[in-house]
Amino acid sequence: MAAHTDIISDGWVARLPSAWRPYVLLARLDRPIGAWLLFLPGLWGILLARPGAMEATRLVVLFGVGAVVMRSAGCVVNDLWDRDIDRRVARTAARPLASGVLRPRQALGFLTALLAAGLAILLQLNGLSWILGTASMVLVGLYPLAKRVTWWPQLMMGFTFGFGAPLGYAAGAGRIDAALVALYGAAILWDLGFDTIYAHQDREDDALLGIGSTARLFGEQTPPFLAACYAGALALLAVAGCLAGLSAWFYPALLVPAALLLRQVMVLDIDNPALCLRLFRANREVGLAVGAAILLGWV
Numbered sequence: 001m002a003a004h005t006d007i008i009s010d011g012w013v014a015r016l017p018s019a020w021r022p023y024v025l026l027a028r029l030d031r032p033i034g035a036w037l038l039f040l041p042g043l044w045g046i047l048l049a050r051p052g053a054m055e056a057t058r059l060v061v062l063f064g065v066g067a068v069v070m071r072s073a074g075c076v077v078n079d080l081w082d083r084d085i086d087r088r089v090a091r092t093a094a095r096p097l098a099s100g101v102l103r104p105r106q107a108l109g110f111l112t113a114l115l116a117a118g119l120a121i122l123l124q125l126n127g128l129s130w131i132l133g134t135a136s137m138v139l140v141g142l143y144p145l146a147k148r149v150t151w152w153p154q155l156m157m158g159f160t161f162g163f164g165a166p167l168g169y170a171a172g173a174g175r176i177d178a179a180l181v182a183l184y185g186a187a188i189l190w191d192l193g194f195d196t197i198y199a200h201q202d203r204e205d206d207a208l209l210g211i212g213s214t215a216r217l218f219g220e221q222t223p224p225f226l227a228a229c230y231a232g233a234l235a236l237l238a239v240a241g242c243l244a245g246l247s248a249w250f251y252p253a254l255l256v257p258a259a260l261l262l263r264q265v266m267v268l269d270i271d272n273p274a275l276c277l278r279l280f281r282a283n284r285e286v287g288l289a290v291g292a293a294i295l296l297g298w299v
Contacts, residue, residue, distance in 0.1 A: 022096040023110055026079060027072035033281045034075070037194070038161050039067035040287030041187040045168025047294040048183055048244050059125075059171050063164065066121040073114040074140050074160070076107050081144035089205040091273075129171045136163045151212040154195040155188070161195075162187030179243035186236035190283070193229035196222060197264065198280040201273040215270070223265050230261040237290060241297055250297025257289040 013021060013030050028034050042063040046056055079086065079097045086098035096102040122133045139160040146153035165187040169180045192214070199206070199215035200222070206213055218225045234254060241250045264279045 022101045026076055026096045026102060026107060026110065027114075028075045029068075029072065032068075033284060035068045035071045036284045037191070037287065038071045038074075038164055039064055040164070040284070040291065041162050041183075041191075042067065042164030042168035043287070043291050044183060044187070044294060045165045045170070045180070046172045047291055047298075048179060048240060048246075049169045049172025050244075050298060051172040056172065059168070062121055062124055063168060063171075066118060067164070069114055069117045069121065070140070073111055073118060074143070076111040076114065077140055078144045080104060080107055080111075085209060085211065088209060089202055091201055091205070125171045126174055128174060128176070129167060132163075132167050132170055136160070136167065139163060147206075147211045147213065149212075151217045152214060153212065154192050154199060154214045157195045158188035158191035161191045177243070179240050182236045182240035182243060186233045186240060189229045189233040189236065190286070193226050193233070193261075194264075194280050194283045196226060196229070197268065197276050200270045200276045203270070220270070222270055223268055226268065227265045230258075230265065234258055234261070237293075241294070246294065246297030247299055249299050250293055253293035253296045254290070257286045257293065260286045260289060 011030075013024055016024060024030060043060060046059045046063065050056075051059065079095055082092075083095075083097040083104070086092035086095050092098055097104065097107055122130060125133070139156070143153070143156050143160045146156035150156075162184060165183045166176070166180050169183060170176060173180075196214040196218070199213040202211075203213070203215045203219075206216055214225070215222065234257070237254060238251060241254075260282065264282065267275070268279060269275050
């Protein structure tokens with residue numbers, strides 16, 4: 001595959017003061033899709049819990065800001081773990097820590113500030129959310145380790161990024177129940193699918209470095225694996241909707257995200273990294289379509 005990077009250093013990033021740019025790139029603020037994909041399961045959870053309109057609005061705002069902050073923190077943790085690997089992978093070699101533009105001490109100071117902001121947001125939620133939010137930090141810390149010890153780091157990513165679903169539901173409903181479990185399972189499988197697409201960008205470099213991934217594990221068999229992940233996610237979304245008492249309108253509305261996911265399976269070319277990145281980013285629309293289906297299910 002041709003050399004490929006997803007770093008965006010021009011546009012609004014280039015107009016920032018030079019001292020700010022490495023931190024913006026470290027936090028991936030040039031690529032907001034990661035914050036979207038962290039936020040959307042939380043949105044699902046809030047909408048499925050169905051708090052009052054004012055409370056739902058408050059929670060959506062908090063989760064939106066929190067997604068940006070915690071995705072940034074997760075990127076710092078990931079890059080601290082992976083800086084030696086990143087400098088040997090074409091897509092990531094220009095990252096601030098891998099390239100030496102920032103030192104680990106500077107990144108740790110930035111991480112401390114991000115975690116403080118995340119804690120301030122978490123404290124605006126209920127007590128159950130405090131417990132779940134604190135527990136999620138274990139996943140954030142362990143996720144970068146997964147690629148070193150397993151072929152399934154994308155599954156660990158699913159547990160980590162999908163954690164917004166139970167957190168959002170707990171924040172809105174104040175309880176843990178079967179609907180929460182089904183929704184979390186759906187988020188995990190959805191994340192596992194789209195992160196496998198994303199991992200195909202690094203498949204050749206990962207093979208040279210001995211790094212495991214579901215992209216390497218499934219290779220040419222990725223489309224059927226992807227179809228299974230997405231079918232499982234849609235089935236669990238239907239179960240979550242049933243358990244939460246959504247109306248019959250929810251189920252035909254799920255055909256919209258189903259069609260978007262089917263398109264990803266059909267057009268995927270694992271040897272085209274630019275296409276893999278576009279398909280990965282297309283999951284923002286999938287997540288928004290799921291949120292719209294949940295809203296319609298309350299009609």
